[in-house]
Amino acid sequence: MNAPLIRLDKVSKTFDGTMVLDELELSIKENEFMTLLGPSGCGKTTTLRIIGGFEKPDTGRVYFEGTDITDLAPNKRQLNTVFQKYALFSHMNIAENIAFGLKIKGKTKSYIHDKIKYALKLVNLDGYERRSVTSLSGGQQQRIAIARAIVNEPRVLLLDEPLGALDLKLRQDMQYELIRLKNELGITFIYVTHDQEEALTMSDTIVVMNQGYIQQMGTPEDIYNEPENAFVADFIGDSNIIDSLMIEDKLVEIFGVKFPCVDTGFGRNQPVDVVIRPEDVELHPEGEGRLPGVVSHIIFKGVHYEMEVMAGGFEWLVHSTVCHPVGAKVGIDVDPFNIQIMKKPESEDEEAVGVNG
Amino acid sequence: MGKKSLAAPYIVWMAGFIVIPLLFVFYYGLTDKSGAFTLENLAAIASPEKVSALLRSLKLSVLSTAICLLLAYPLAMILKGLHVKKGSFVVFLFILPMWMNFLLRTMAWQTLLDRNGVINNVLAFFHLPGINIINTQAAIVFGMVYNFLPFMVLPIYNVLIKIGDDTVEAARDLGADGVQTFFRVIFPLSMPGIVSGITMVFVPALTTFVISDLLGGGMVLLIGNVIEQEFTFTANWNLGSGLSLVLMVFILISMVLFAKYDKDGEGAAV
Numbered sequence: 001m002n003a004p005l006i007r008l009d010k011v012s013k014t015f016d017g018t019m020v021l022d023e024l025e026l027s028i029k030e031n032e033f034m035t036l037l038g039p040s041g042c043g044k045t046t047t048l049r050i051i052g053g054f055e056k057p058d059t060g061r062v063y064f065e066g067t068d069i070t071d072l073a074p075n076k077r078q079l080n081t082v083f084q085k086y087a088l089f090s091h092m093n094i095a096e097n098i099a100f101g102l103k104i105k106g107k108t109k110s111y112i113h114d115k116i117k118y119a120l121k122l123v124n125l126d127g128y129e130r131r132s133v134t135s136l137s138g139g140q141q142q143r144i145a146i147a148r149a150i151v152n153e154p155r156v157l158l159l160d161e162p163l164g165a166l167d168l169k170l171r172q173d174m175q176y177e178l179i180r181l182k183n184e185l186g187i188t189f190i191y192v193t194h195d196q197e198e199a200l201t202m203s204d205t206i207v208v209m210n211q212g213y214i215q216q217m218g219t220p221e222d223i224y225n226e227p228e229n230a231f232v233a234d235f236i237g238d239s240n241i242i243d244s245l246m247i248e249d250k251l252v253e254i255f256g257v258k259f260p261c262v263d264t265g266f267g268r269n270q271p272v273d274v275v276i277r278p279e280d281v282e283l284h285p286e287g288e289g290r291l292p293g294v295v296s297h298i299i300f301k302g303v304h305y306e307m308e309v310m311a312g313g314f315e316w317l318v319h320s321t322v323c324h325p326v327g328a329k330v331g332i333d334v335d336p337f338n339i340q341i342m343k344k345p346e347s348e349d350e351e352a353v354g355v356n357g
Numbered sequence: 358m359g360k361k362s363l364a365a366p367y368i369v370w371m372a373g374f375i376v377i378p379l380l381f382v383f384y385y386g387l388t389d390k391s392g393a394f395t396l397e398n399l400a401a402i403a404s405p406e407k408v409s410a411l412l413r414s415l416k417l418s419v420l421s422t423a424i425c426l427l428l429a430y431p432l433a434m435i436l437k438g439l440h441v442k443k444g445s446f447v448v449f450l451f452i453l454p455m456w457m458n459f460l461l462r463t464m465a466w467q468t469l470l471d472r473n474g475v476i477n478n479v480l481a482f483f484h485l486p487g488i489n490i491i492n493t494q495a496a497i498v499f500g501m502v503y504n505f506l507p508f509m510v511l512p513i514y515n516v517l518i519k520i521g522d523d524t525v526e527a528a529r530d531l532g533a534d535g536v537q538t539f540f541r542v543i544f545p546l547s548m549p550g551i552v553s554g555i556t557m558v559f560v561p562a563l564t565t566f567v568i569s570d571l572l573g574g575g576m577v578l579l580i581g582n583v584i585e586q587e588f589t590f591t592a593n594w595n596l597g598s599g600l601s602l603v604l605m606v607f608i609l610i611s612m613v614l615f616a617k618y619d620k621d622g623e624g625a626a627v
Contacts, residue, residue, distance in 0.1 A: 074529040083526070089528075101532045149530075
């Protein structure tokens with residue numbers, strides 16, 4: 001394993017008596033696209049601002065290639081930030097905005113000129129040098145903000161919900177754009193968002209955060225398919241989270257019905273949370289399947305039907321390409337591989353801390 | 358009609374109290390006592406006494422505008438740095454004196470600064486040397502700064518609070534230190550406020566006669582005093598109007614120069 005490029009060591013931060021980060025441990029590898037994902041107030045932006053140098057942690061240290069940079073001013077760090085609201089300098093034109101960092105560093109005119117051309121090409125805005133900031137759309141302004149950051153050749157690009165202010169279509173285009181940029185530049189991206197779809201689309205590693213704690217860290221596939229606790233399961237995509245009983249290894253009882261599963265090591269007769277993704281719920285004709293139920297709602301969503309099925313006193317959320325009309329009697333079954341078992345949190349506090357490991 | 362008719366009261370007001378009086382000033386300024394056309398009233402500015410009054414006015418108003426700017430900018434920066442609630446309270450404190458009559462406040466300073474006034478009595482009590490600035494140019498500059506400072510602070514403050522924290526952070530992020538961030542980002546972005554502030558201090562300072570009357574004790578003649586005297590003592594309205602017109606030209610020139618910078622029309626440029 002490579003040594004981490006950035007490492008946060010037991011970083012804590014409190015604002016007005018509210019704990020925002022509690023002994024956060026985080027390692028970011030070179031050339032990684034890491035996304036900090038979580039609801040507002042989970043500490044993701046604070047984490048980014050601590051890495052950027054805009055906030056100082058109350059306790060804990062920040063290391064960059066093994067060097068302690070906790071007390072280093074933002075202008076001395078080898079990283080650049082793309083802000084949510086672009087934060088372009090409105091008294092300068094596009095070229096002057098992009099040149100800002102290079103001029104400060106005292107680069108030559110021809111170097112700056114070439115860099116501006118290169119950066120504008122990279123963000124698909126060739127020939128925009130002399131335009132004013134206010135003449136650009138939100139998406140274009142954000143591209144300029146990215147260009148302004150990357151001309152400085154940072155080792156790490158910090159992105160604070162950069163697509164938050166854009167409309168849906170533009171946001172999706174920009175996601176692909178960012179992946180392309182990341183691959184062309186070959187630098188580390190640390191991306192903050194509350195949008196799980198954005199996180200799943202772009203990241204190498206997703207860090208799911210809540211209430212100042214890391215809930216789970218892993219590849220998008222890990223996070224989606226094997227959420228470690230109810231929070232992650234609920235936050236990433238839709239899911240059915242059901243109180244269940246782990247009978248023994250590879251056997252769980254859901255609403256009094258035994259379902260085979262693949263998880264082991266939870267002990268015998270232990271209460272657990274079961275997560276089943278709506279697309280993993282199989283609907284069979286009445287009499288088949290393990291658990292009988294009745295369709296109570298159906299909405300056509302384009303790619304699939306979204307149905308609610310009443311079974312075992314629980315509203316199951318089901319995604320299926322096969323339509324079952326309201327009132328239809330069905331039998332529910334789930335592939336053992338698609339049943340995700342999670343340990344029940346013993347207290348509120350543990351729910352926040354999550355399962356570490 | 359419709360919405361336009363709502364402007365009628367203002368148009369009547371403008372015609373009655375701005376346009377017609379201005380036409381009178383033009384009429385008096387360009388005629389002699391018999392009513393014949395003349396440029397003599399304008400040319401009168403060239404007399405040594407009036408040139409020196411005008412130059413003195415320019416000097417004192419430029420000086421007090423500069424002092425106002427030097428005091429107001431850091432103050433506005435501090436106000437911006439305060440928490441929103443606290444900030445608006447301090448701004449309120451700053452505007453509070455403006456609710457008192459301008460004459461009254463200036464007269465108060467006359468009493469305070471007097472040779473046997475409050476300040477010197479207090480200083481004498483502590484065996485400190487007294488200050489003798491009453492009836493000098495220094496007292497007038499002091500009075501101008503005191504009276505016009507809020508007009509400099511407010512437009513600058515208004516522009517500064519619109520500069521987002523992220524703009525400042527972006528500059529820092531791109532490698533600028535505190536000083537570079539100020540001179541390359543904050544200061545240029547606050548230019549419209551500075552221009553408004555300068556306009557709002559410079560114009561009244563250039564034309565004032567009350568402050569020079571009260572704190573200058575009639576010893577220091579400004580162009581405002583000269584014009585006032587033509588109207589009140591010598592009752593030569595033609596000459597007074599003529600000199601007013603010349604002063605207006607001076608102000609117009611300075612406005613045009615300022616307006617070049619005030620592209621965004623921030624604040625209340627005249």
